[in-house]
Structures are given as structure tokens and as C-alpha cells.
Amino acid sequence: MTARITDPLNGEGLRDIWPILVDEERAEGFALLVDDDAESFFSSLPPSDQSAILQHLPHAKASMWMRFLAPDDAADVLQAIEPEHRARLRAMLDEGTRREVDALLAYEEDAAGGLMSPRFVRVRPDVSADVAVRYVRQQTRTNPETLYYIFVLDAGQHLKGVMSLRELFAAHPDTIVADVMNKEPVSVTESTDQEDVARLIEQHDLLAVPVLDEHGRMRGIVTVDDIVDVIREEATEDIHKLGGSEALGAPYLDVGFLSMLKKRGGWLSVLFLGEMLTATAMGHFEDEIAKTVVLAMFIPLIISSGGNSGSQAATLIVRSLALEELRLRDWFRVLFSELRTGAALGAGLGALGFLRVVLWQRMGIFNYGEHYMQIAATVWLSLIGVVMFGTLTGSMLPFLLRRLGFDPATSSAPFVATLVDVTGLIIYFTIAALILSGTLL
Amino acid sequence: MTARITDPLNGEGLRDIWPILVDEERAEGFALLVDDDAESFFSSLPPSDQSAILQHLPHAKASMWMRFLAPDDAADVLQAIEPEHRARLRAMLDEGTRREVDALLAYEEDAAGGLMSPRFVRVRPDVSADVAVRYVRQQTRTNPETLYYIFVLDAGQHLKGVMSLRELFAAHPDTIVADVMNKEPVSVTESTDQEDVARLIEQHDLLAVPVLDEHGRMRGIVTVDDIVDVIREEATEDIHKLGGSEALGAPYLDVGFLSMLKKRGGWLSVLFLGEMLTATAMGHFEDEIAKTVVLAMFIPLIISSGGNSGSQAATLIVRSLALEELRLRDWFRVLFSELRTGAALGAGLGALGFLRVVLWQRMGIFNYGEHYMQIAATVWLSLIGVVMFGTLTGSMLPFLLRRLGFDPATSSAPFVATLVDVTGLIIYFTIAALILSGTLL
Numbered sequence: 001m002t003a004r005i006t007d008p009l010n011g012e013g014l015r016d017i018w019p020i021l022v023d024e025e026r027a028e029g030f031a032l033l034v035d036d037d038a039e040s041f042f043s044s045l046p047p048s049d050q051s052a053i054l055q056h057l058p059h060a061k062a063s064m065w066m067r068f069l070a071p072d073d074a075a076d077v078l079q080a081i082e083p084e085h086r087a088r089l090r091a092m093l094d095e096g097t098r099r100e101v102d103a104l105l106a107y108e109e110d111a112a113g114g115l116m117s118p119r120f121v122r123v124r125p126d127v128s129a130d131v132a133v134r135y136v137r138q139q140t141r142t143n144p145e146t147l148y149y150i151f152v153l154d155a156g157q158h159l160k161g162v163m164s165l166r167e168l169f170a171a172h173p174d175t176i177v178a179d180v181m182n183k184e185p186v187s188v189t190e191s192t193d194q195e196d197v198a199r200l201i202e203q204h205d206l207l208a209v210p211v212l213d214e215h216g217r218m219r220g221i222v223t224v225d226d227i228v229d230v231i232r233e234e235a236t237e238d239i240h241k242l243g244g245s246e247a248l249g250a251p252y253l254d255v256g257f258l259s260m261l262k263k264r265g266g267w268l269s270v271l272f273l274g275e276m277l278t279a280t281a282m283g284h285f286e287d288e289i290a291k292t293v294v295l296a297m298f299i300p301l302i303i304s305s306g307g308n309s310g311s312q313a314a315t316l317i318v319r320s321l322a323l324e325e326l327r328l329r330d331w332f333r334v335l336f337s338e339l340r341t342g343a344a345l346g347a348g349l350g351a352l353g354f355l356r357v358v359l360w361q362r363m364g365i366f367n368y369g370e371h372y373m374q375i376a377a378t379v380w381l382s383l384i385g386v387v388m389f390g391t392l393t394g395s396m397l398p399f400l401l402r403r404l405g406f407d408p409a410t411s412s413a414p415f416v417a418t419l420v421d422v423t424g425l426i427i428y429f430t431i432a433a434l435i436l437s438g439t440l441l
Numbered sequence: 442m443t444a445r446i447t448d449p450l451n452g453e454g455l456r457d458i459w460p461i462l463v464d465e466e467r468a469e470g471f472a473l474l475v476d477d478d479a480e481s482f483f484s485s486l487p488p489s490d491q492s493a494i495l496q497h498l499p500h501a502k503a504s505m506w507m508r509f510l511a512p513d514d515a516a517d518v519l520q521a522i523e524p525e526h527r528a529r530l531r532a533m534l535d536e537g538t539r540r541e542v543d544a545l546l547a548y549e550e551d552a553a554g555g556l557m558s559p560r561f562v563r564v565r566p567d568v569s570a571d572v573a574v575r576y577v578r579q580q581t582r583t584n585p586e587t588l589y590y591i592f593v594l595d596a597g598q599h600l601k602g603v604m605s606l607r608e609l610f611a612a613h614p615d616t617i618v619a620d621v622m623n624k625e626p627v628s629v630t631e632s633t634d635q636e637d638v639a640r641l642i643e644q645h646d647l648l649a650v651p652v653l654d655e656h657g658r659m660r661g662i663v664t665v666d667d668i669v670d671v672i673r674e675e676a677t678e679d680i681h682k683l684g685g686s687e688a689l690g691a692p693y694l695d696v697g698f699l700s701m702l703k704k705r706g707g708w709l710s711v712l713f714l715g716e717m718l719t720a721t722a723m724g725h726f727e728d729e730i731a732k733t734v735v736l737a738m739f740i741p742l743i744i745s746s747g748g749n750s751g752s753q754a755a756t757l758i759v760r761s762l763a764l765e766e767l768r769l770r771d772w773f774r775v776l777f778s779e780l781r782t783g784a785a786l787g788a789g790l791g792a793l794g795f796l797r798v799v800l801w802q803r804m805g806i807f808n809y810g811e812h813y814m815q816i817a818a819t820v821w822l823s824l825i826g827v828v829m830f831g832t833l834t835g836s837m838l839p840f841l842l843r844r845l846g847f848d849p850a851t852s853s854a855p856f857v858a859t860l861v862d863v864t865g866l867i868i869y870f871t872i873a874a875l876i877l878s879g880t881l882l
Contacts (some may be wrong), residue, residue: 019771044644061496140607147607165606166588179746184477202673203485205666207648224665225646231669234641235676236760240682243756243854244749251766252757253774256497257781264753271749272790278741283807289737291729296737300719300862304467307713307745308685308855312705315684316693318675325692333694339703343700349713356717397710406492413684413854414749421741 012043019253026267027056040066045074048250054087059092066092072117072226075104082116109393111191112197115230116211116220121125123153124176125160130173136165139434148223152181157217161185176213187212190219196232199324205420238322241407242315244271244414278303281425288429297377298353303424305349306386307417313338313394314416318408319400324344331399338395339388346387350380371439382431393419452482460694468497471538483509488517489691494573496526498775500533504557507533513558513667516630523698548859552633556671557652557661558823564618566593566601569615577606589649593622598658600651602626628653639668640765679763682848685712685855708853715859719744729870734815735809736873739794739820744865746790747827750859754835756859759849762839772840774825787828791821808821819873826872827865834860 014029021029028052033041042050050069052441054062054077066074066089074093078086093101100118101207107113121139123132132150140147150168160183169178187210188197199210201224206223207273237247246263248255249322255263272299289296315333320337326334357376360366394416398408456472462470471494474482481492483506491510491713493516495503507515507530515534517541519527534542541559543817548554562580564573567682567868581588589610593602602622628651629638642665649662678688687704689696696704723730730737758775763769767775801807809816835857839849 005446019766019768040645086464137610140610166573168576169581198669199572202666202669206485223645224648224669228639228669228672232671235673235680236764239676239680239683239760241754242683243753245753245757248757251764252761252772253766253778257778257785260778260782264750264782265789268746268749268786269793272742272793275742275745276794278745279738279751279797282738282741286734286738289730290734293727293734294607296730296740297720297723297727298695299740300715300723300866301713302573303745304716304719304740304748304859305709305713307643307748307858308709309705311855312627312684312686312709315680316686316689319680320693323673323677324693325694327460332695337694337698340698341701341705344698345709348706351707352710353712353717356720376758414752417748417858418536418745421745423814425736425741 007387008094014041024150025054027053031057031061036121039068047073047080048254051077051089054089055081063092067094067097067372070117071097071100071119072104072115072220075101075114077440078105078185079109088333097129101193107190110194110224111190112188112209112211113193113219115194115197115222115226116190117223117418118220120151120208120210120218120221121147122150122151122153123156125176125178125181126152127177127181128173129171129175131209132168132174132177134166142364145182148221148426150217151185151210151221153178153218159185159212159216159218160185162210185210188222189214194227194230197222198230198371199233201227202231234322241409242318242412244412263323267414271418274415275421277422278425281429283420285425288432292377292432292436295378295429299425299428301353301396302382302386302428303377303416303421305346305383305417306390306424308390309345309387310390310394310416311413313342313391314395314413317395317398321402321408328399328403334395334399335392338391342388342391345357345391346384349387353383354380371436374435376438378428378435381435382424382428385427385431386420387398389423389427390416390420393423409436448617452478452510455482464493465497466594468494470753472498472502477653477751480509488521489695491516492522492526494532495530496522501857503530504533508535508538511558512541512560513545513556513661516555519546520550532765548631551635553629553633553635553650553652553663556635556638556663556667557631557862558664559661561592561649561659561662562588562590563592563659566595566617566619566622568618570609570612570618572618573609573618575615577609582710589662592626592651592659592662593618594659599802600626600628600653600657600659603651623654626651629663630655635671638663639671640743641677642668643672668731675763679759679850682850683853685709685757685853705712708751708855711856712859715856716862719866720864722863722870727867729873733877735816736819736870738865739823740869742794743820743823743827743869744862745858746787747861747865749831750783750786750828751831751835751857751861752854754783754832754844755839755854756835756838758839762843769840769844772837775836775840776833779832781831783829784825786832787825788830791824794820794824812877815876815880819869821874822876823865826868827861830864830868831857831861834864 014033018026024410054065069077074097078090084322090098100356104114121136121137141307147165149162149164151159154160161183162185163181167180175188186199186200189212197209206224208223210218211220211222213219240247244267246266248263317326354376357368357372357379361368388402397416401410402408452474456510459467460745495506510518515538519531522530527569527722531539545555562577564576577591588606590603590605592600595601602624603626604622608621627641627645629641638650647665649664651659652661652663654660681688685708687707689704757765767867796814798809798820802813838857842851843849
């Protein structure tokens, strides 16, 4: 027992030191919790932590906790565990649950089938409300956690309708279930993507949604608490991608050094190789730089402004696409809007840049030479061009990726910035050549 | 009636063309929907859209829909509407609801008080389960949407316990409520931030959480469906900030031109002013650039690599702080981890840069002069320094902001990139001076 864990321990205390403990210590600390405290602590852990401590608990305790889990949660634990321990933990389940869990493990993790619980409350359409209440009461006694809605199934397990317990409650005892139930229930199939399940549950304010197989037979339910996790996970993935790395897929401190390098180094190398084109572009303008060193001073300022405005646009559009505020066919409206916004932003930033050159010259802070007004004009016009190109690239790339079937979030802010850096140099030196030729160039 | 809306219209069809309609057309289209279809369509709209169509419906229809809304949703609609129409819509509510709505409007929009519904099911602790079931049935007949949990209140409205309908159901009819209920219910206060409410509901897998005033009296409940919206909203805000703009606070296409300029131009200008320091820094190295133009070629490559690695680190840390995977006291572990990761990433990218210079020289693609090996070494060492500085700044700035009481998401990726650009130039030219002095400089 490590000195870092002090008795008496409660869940709150353990949660506080949780991040600094290794798996063995976590299991030891958890074993000290009692009753309700242990249950609520265990339930609140993500599957990866649950599986980590289950591996280090004595067999009897581990069995007890495996059996405590609902089938969908047990499946998540088995999915999170290292393969060599999977069989041992799976064997701890009672046979009925094991069969349910095996069925769940066959589904894609991010589809409705992989999220669903196979336990739900069912009644027949032709019984009276009074009889239905008795059936429901019977079913919830053994599995009280399963009562979200009451699903009305025919003899072939086809979903005919759905009602809430409160609707059943409010009905006259002699009414037939078929007359009370909602006959057009919202449902998903086993392969529906979890993001779509989340959107449906959100749109209809549901507590759970039924999952049907290809023959319309009901296989389980996905509940709103699983969806809350899905929404956070998907947002985290998008944020990581927008930041220019692969989605970590685990809490920051749980990601090992090599795995961290792989997830971040991959994209950084791609960006680096792309950014090498700036060196190539600069090579073409070597003579101009040699002649007018002062031009080089504004390179970082100009290309980063394009990158910033591009990152901004990309981020806004990627999020709007993810929330379905924007659809593919809106691309033209966005194009128009971004060109206008880009022109205005570029003109504004350009004015600041122009002022900087003129003021520094007049106040004697820096000497840009006798043609400083042309330099200032070059900076202004370049910023309009570069910022417009940034907003254009940043806003259209997510649409293009979506159209090609990729995740728009991959058009990460750094990726757009890199694209714009290279083009920004070309825009800058082209405008410089136009304005300064005959004087400085 | 516009030609774009074709009868017969259903909710699905209307949803498809929704984004291209103006408010009047939306109201007209909505008025064509019937019964369940209209109800489910109206319920699925965000408050801003609900308020927009309510303004354009005939008085009788608008009244009907205002009364259809639960008090918390009605409050959201009144909050979303332009002030000059607020009084008219408010007057459509029946007096009891109006009083409830007024009370809700007094709360901060992003605190538990602003999210809660004042309607919930309550029983006394000293009644039998049988009597409680009758009470609950009575209360849910008039307000069937309020039954998430059964709250046990004493005569002073103090919260004594909570139980689910299924627990009440499963209890023996003669048991006293006080013996069945959970005596330590999770609760929040009226001023609890919505993010904290969301985390609590998520952690304990609740369907609703009770809201207490400062005297421990129960005022309402926040339900899981409102929390789903909160989680999406907060993720969207963070994403927008990380992308370097203010949170838009509305769907992209609903944001007007001037408002869009303001939300994006503000941060872009700040970044631009910061980035001006690069021009100042470059000014100090004017002589070096004039002597060795080839040094300028690598400026964009080197500073953007620092920016990219910084953005990456900032994004990962900001998200981890938001998810509470990381706490303030973890800063030192993160510091260590990021320095190590930065050193490895910088060494890797630096090797690519070194190879580029050497290969281009040997293959005759570009002539970096006779001292190309020193140039290549400068690039390599600079990349290690710049990338390490990037990961350091990107990872520590979010901690610093959180420590100072600001939102870590404000340490947007572009903001970190700008900081790193300026420092990156200084690192690059300092290393160049060390390696090249005596030969090129």
C-alpha cells in the first residue's frame, strides 16, 4: 500500500489523487471504498479506468464488479482492456449477460449497435393499460435500470409503438395499449452512426431511442446518458484535429510518450513538408530580397495574417458543418459571405499595416528608405489579397473534404495556415513587383 | 406565399428548405404543418427560430404555441426575441406560467437558475409508497412532462430525498417514503454554472438535478435534455475561441455581416498588432539578412513550425482542462512532458530541414553557397529551439490563464502561434549568429 493513500478514504478524496496514481494504486484505493460510495465512484469512471482497476482487484471482488455492470457497460470494459486479460474478465459474467455482451461486442464501437443496451421494458399492443402497468412493474423489479420508455412489440418482436410510463399512468385502466401508444416511434438501425443517434435524441428530446435490426425487430435501446458521452467525445476529436494533431483518444496524461509523438509528429511532419514550399517560393524571390531587404521584414506579418484569418474561417465552418447548421449546398452562400468578410478584414488589417510603415518612418523609428509610401501600399494591398485568400481557403476546404467523403475537421487550422503561407508569399512578392518595379525592384 | 414552399408540406420537407427561408416564409411554412408534425417540428427548433416565427404568426396561433411551451422554454424564447416584441409574446402566457417565466428570466442565462424548469413532482417523506403513487399519478396527469424523479420535500419545501418512479414502483405499498428514498441527493444551487451542472449530471448519469436556493428550498430541476444543448454550446464556444475569434453565439448563417466582422476582426487586430513585433525583430536583423539572404528563405518554415507545434499543444491542453482531465496542479507534469515531446518533435523536424538543405545543395536544385552545412545546422538547431518553445508556450499559457481566472480557451491557437513567431525569429537569428559568425555573418 502506497503512502500516498491515507485512510479513511472516501470517493471524493480518491478522485482528487486519482490522476497521480498508477493502476495498482488505483485498485488498492478503490478497494478501500464502501457500499454506495464505491458504487457511485465505480459508475462514474470511464471504461478504460474501470478495466484497469478490475485487472488489479482480487478475483472475487473483480467478479462482483463485472456483474454489477449493465451489459453495454461491460462490453465497453472488455473493449478497453488489453486482449490478454479479456477472456478472464469475460468469464466472470453470468451466462445470460455474457451472451448479451458477446452480441454487443460484434458491433462497431461508434454505431448504435455498439452503444445499445439489450435490456428494455416491453408489452404487447392488445393488453389493457391496467395489465400493462402490472407487466411493467414485474419487469422493472428485476431490472430497475431499464425503464426509460415502454416499447410495444408484436409476437415477432417488431416495434409497433412506444409510450412513456407517465402516459401509461395517465391512461384509463381499461384502455388498450394500442390506443395510448405513439404509433410512429423514432428509431435507428444497428449501424446508425453514433453522431446521428445523438442528433436524433437531441432533436426529439428523447431519453432513449430503440434500435431495430434489418427486419424491423427491436434489439435494444441507446440511452441519453451514453449520448452525453458521445457528444463530448466527438467534440474532443474535432478539437484535436482542428489543433493539427490526430485525436488522442484518451486523457492527455494517459497517452504514452511514443503514442503522443506519433499522434502529433505525423501531422507536424506533413505540415513541415508543405511549409518547405515557402523556402522554394522564397528561393524564386531571392533577387528581390537581396535588392530590397526591407521587403523581408514584413513576410512573417503578412503570411501569418493570412494564416490567422484562414484558421478562423476553417474553425467556424468545420463546427457549423458538424452541428449541421450548414449543409453542402450552402457552400456558395458561404463563399460569398467569406469573400466579403475577408475583403473587409484585409482592408482593416492592411490599413493598420500601412499606418505602421508611415508612422515609423515619419517618427524616425525605422528607415524604410525614400520609397516608403510604395512599401506601405504594397503591405496594404498584399494584406487584402492574403486575408481574402485565407478566408476563401479556410471556408471552402471543409466543404471540399465533406464532399469527398472525408472528415472536414481534418482541414485543421494549421493545415489551412500552411497552405496560405505559401500562397501568401507569392501574392506578396507579385504585388511588390507590380508596385515597386522601376523604383526599388 | 412564396413559390419555394410547395404543398402538401411536412416537417421533413420544411426542415430541408429551412436554411434558405426568411422569417416570414418560415412562419408561413410552419403554419401549413398539422398536429403531431407541427408539434415535433416546433419542439425541435432552437429558441431563436421559435421566437422568429412566433413574431410572424397570427395572434391566435402565436398564443397557442406560446402556451404549448414549458416555462423554461418560454423563457428562452422571450430571451431570444427582439425587445420590442417581448411584451406582446409575454402577454400571451396564462398568468401562472407568466409568473414562473418572469422568475426564470431573472436568472443568469448560463447558470442553473436560468436553465431550470420550476415544475416537478413532489411528495412528503411520511406518506406510504401507496399514497405516494396516487399523488404522483395526480400530479403527472396535469403536467405529464415533469416526471423525471420524485422529490421528497418537507413542509418548508426543503429537499429531504429523491427517488425514481421505478424505485417507488418496486417498493412495498406500505413502506414509508422516507425509508425508500435516497437521503443524499445530488443538487445544485441557482447560481451553479451550467458547465458544472452538465458535469454533475454526466458523472452521476442523472435524468435531472434539483436546484436549491440559499435556504435549501427546492426551486426547480435542470433536465438532461437541456444539458445536451449546454455541452454542445460550450464545445462550440471553445472551438470558436481556439480558432481565434470570439464565440459567434449563433449559427454561422444567422450572424450578420457587421457582427461577424466585430467577432472576428477584434482578435485578428490584436494578433496583427502582436505580429507587428516580427517586423520589429526583423528590423534588428536587417544587416544579417542583407549579408546572408539565404537565411531569409527559412524564416517562414521555422517560425511556422513553432506556431504549429504551439497550436497543437495549446489545443490539447485547453480541451483537457475543459474536460477536467487536467487540473491546475498538473502543470509541472505537463511542463516536463511537453519539453520532452517538443525536443523529440523538434529534433525530427530539424532533421527533415537539415536533409532538405543538404539534398537540394548536392542535387543542384538550389545553391545555398559554400557554407551550406552551417546553414543546414542552423536550421536543425533552430527548429529544436523553436518547437520546444512552441510546445512550452502552448501548454503553459492555458494553465496561466486558468490560474488568473480567465478562460483557457482564449489562449487560441493563433494567439500562441503569434507569440512563438516573434520569439522564433529571435531564436533563429541568435543561433545563426553563433554558428555563422566568422563565415557568413
